[in-house]
Each structure stands twice: as C-alpha cells, then as structure tokens.
Amino acid sequence: MSKPEKVKPILIHDPETNEVKYTLEFNRRSIAKAEANKFVLSDVTDYLSTKPAELFYYAFLMHHPMIQKRVTDRMWFGEKEDYSDGLCKVEGLLARLIDLYSEPIRAMYGEDGEGEEKNEPMYTVTL
Amino acid sequence: MVQVFSKAESYYLAIGMTHDQFWDDDPWLIWVYRDAHQKRIEMRSQEMWLQGLYNYHALTTALANFGNALGGKKRKRKQDEYLKEPIRLSPMTEREKAMKQIEEREKQIAEWRKMERQAEFEEKQKAREERRKAKQKENEVTERADD
Numbered sequence: 001m002s003k004p005e006k007v008k009p010i011l012i013h014d015p016e017t018n019e020v021k022y023t024l025e026f027n028r029r030s031i032a033k034a035e036a037n038k039f040v041l042s043d044v045t046d047y048l049s050t051k052p053a054e055l056f057y058y059a060f061l062m063h064h065p066m067i068q069k070r071v072t073d074r075m076w077f078g079e080k081e082d083y084s085d086g087l088c089k090v091e092g093l094l095a096r097l098i099d100l101y102s103e104p105i106r107a108m109y110g111e112d113g114e115g116e117e118k119n120e121p122m123y124t125v126t127l
Numbered sequence: 128m129v130q131v132f133s134k135a136e137s138y139y140l141a142i143g144m145t146h147d148q149f150w151d152d153d154p155w156l157i158w159v160y161r162d163a164h165q166k167r168i169e170m171r172s173q174e175m176w177l178q179g180l181y182n183y184h185a186l187t188t189a190l191a192n193f194g195n196a197l198g199g200k201k202r203k204r205k206q207d208e209y210l211k212e213p214i215r216l217s218p219m220t221e222r223e224k225a226m227k228q229i230e231e232r233e234k235q236i237a238e239w240r241k242m243e244r245q246a247e248f249e250e251k252q253k254a255r256e257e258r259r260k261a262k263q264k265e266n267e268v269t270e271r272a273d274d
Contacts, residue, residue: 003158029150032129062151104154105128108135 004110007099010059012075012087023063024097028104030061041101044094052088053077055097177214184210 010024039058044051057072078086087093132150139149139157142164148156191207219227 003155006155025153027151027154028129028132032132032150035129105131107154107157108131 002110004106007096007103009100010093010096022060022067024056024059024100025062026059026100026103027062030058031101031104033061034058041098044098052094052097055094055101056087059097059100177216180214181210 011020012022012024013019014021034054039051039054041055044055053073053076056076057067057069060067060072076086076088078088080086136146136149139160140146142160144157144160188207188209195204195206
C-alpha cells in the first residue's frame with residue numbers, strides 16, 4: 001500500500017504581524033476529544049450554524065490545546081452580525097477541515113479507508 | 128473512530144511507538160513505524176539466513192573431517208577448515224577494491240616469478256644433464272680409443 005498524500009494543515013496568520021499564529025490539524029487525541037463531546041462529522045453538513053464552528057475548534061486542539069472555544073468562535077464567526085469578517089466565509093475552509101478530520105483514519109488505513117483491498121463495482125453506470 | 132484507534136494502538140505500541148506518539152503526534156508517523164518494522168523483519172530474516180549459512184559451513188566441515196577420520200590412514204587427506212573470516216556483507220569501498228586489485232596483481236606477479244624460476248631451474252637442470260651426458264659420451268669415446 002503506497003502512502004497517500006498528506007492534507008496540508010491550515011495556517012492562520014496574525015492580522016497585525018502576518019506571521020503564522022495558529023496551525024490547524026487533527027491528531028488522534030483531538031478526534032477522541034471531539035467524539036467524547038458527542039461530535040459526529042456527518043452533523044457538520046446537517047447543522048451548519050453550530051457544528052462547523054465546533055469542528056473548527058477541535059482543529060486547534062492538536063497544536064493549541066489550551067485555546068478556548070470563545071476565541072475560536074470569534075475567529076470563525078467574526079465580529080460583525082453578518083459574519084462577513086469571520087473565517088466561516090472563507091471558501092474551501094470547511095471542506096479542508098473535513099479532510100483534515102479524516103486524516104488520522106486515512107493515515108491508518110490508506111486511501112481505501114478500511115484497510116482492505118479495493119473492490120471494483122461489478123457494474124458500471126453512465127449518468 | 129476512537130474505538131478503531133484504541134484497538135490499533137496495541138499493535139503500534141508493539142512495534143515501538145509510544146502512547147503519546149500514537150495519540151498526540153502527526154497521524155502519519157505510524158507509516159514510518161510500519162516501514163521501520165518491515166525493515167526490522169527483513170533484517171531479522173537476513174540474520175537468520177546468515178546464521179543458517181554459518182551452521183551449514185560448520186556442519187559440512189565437521190562432517191567432512193569426521194568422514195576423513197573414519198577413512199583410515201589410506202584415505203587420509205588434508206583437514207577441511209571452517210571459514211577463515213566472517214562472510215562480508217557490506218560492499219567494498221573504492222579504496223578496498225583498489226587494495227585488493229593491487230594485492231591480486233602482486234600475487235599474480237609472484238606466481239609468474241615462481242614459474243620463471245622453476246623454468247630457469249629446469250633449463251639449468253637440463254643443460255647440466257646434457258653436459259653430464261656429453262661428458263659421459265666423451266669419456267666413453269676416450270676409453271674406447273685407449274682400448
């Protein structure tokens with residue numbers, strides 16, 4: 001089994017100095033913590049107002065375990081009422097967070113997910 | 128997912144990862160440990176193969192000498208020897224290769240010199256023999272003339 005390509009971590013820059021302030025990634029501990037708090041990844045697309053922010057918070061725990069949720073919420077939603085200055089508006093960020101969340105399991109089993117040989121479907125379809 | 132991790136953890140602890148590395152480090156670190164484990168297995172297999180080779184040499188040497196001892200005085204031959212030095216596993220360096228070439232060349236030259244000396248000696252021996260024969264013949268002729 002060849003090593004799958006690693007998903008790059010998300011880097012958040014300080015608005016004043018423009019230096020990297022936070023690195024967002026998941027390890028097994030942060031996933032365990034998320035699951036201990038009853039977080040389910042599939043909820044992210046079902047409860048778009050709360051769950052992405054939660055996922056965003058858990059992404060901090062690997063490199064910044066002491067960060068508080070209110071700090072990450074402020075970054076995610078922003079200060080304005082329409083969230084226009086929040087990171088939730090950044091295109092592709094949520095998708096990358098979801099990819100990062102599945103990294104530990106991908107690392108364990110490779111691309112196929114279950115660690116078994118990939119089964120080709122018996123039939124092919126044209127859509 | 129956590130159950131999956133917990134279940135897999137014992138395997139990674141067995142191949143040398145620590146609990147903290149498994150839970151807190153980069154998730155892809157397990158690939159390095161897996162590779163290292165695979166290499167360790169291969170190395171162990173090579174070691175065992177080599178051990179088998181040494182055992183084979185030891186056993187065949189011992190058996191040959193034993194057979195030699197049983198053969199009695201008539202069939203006596205030189206005793207077999209166990210490997211004089213360990214089997215070399217690492218490839219030779221350039222310097223070692225050059226040294227070996229020089230050594231072999233010197234050995235070859237010594238061999239040729241020996242052959243040359245041998246030929247010279249044989250030639251001298253032949254000449255001496257011829258001289259001896261010629262002298263003998265001369266003596267015979269003079270003896271016959273005296274008679």
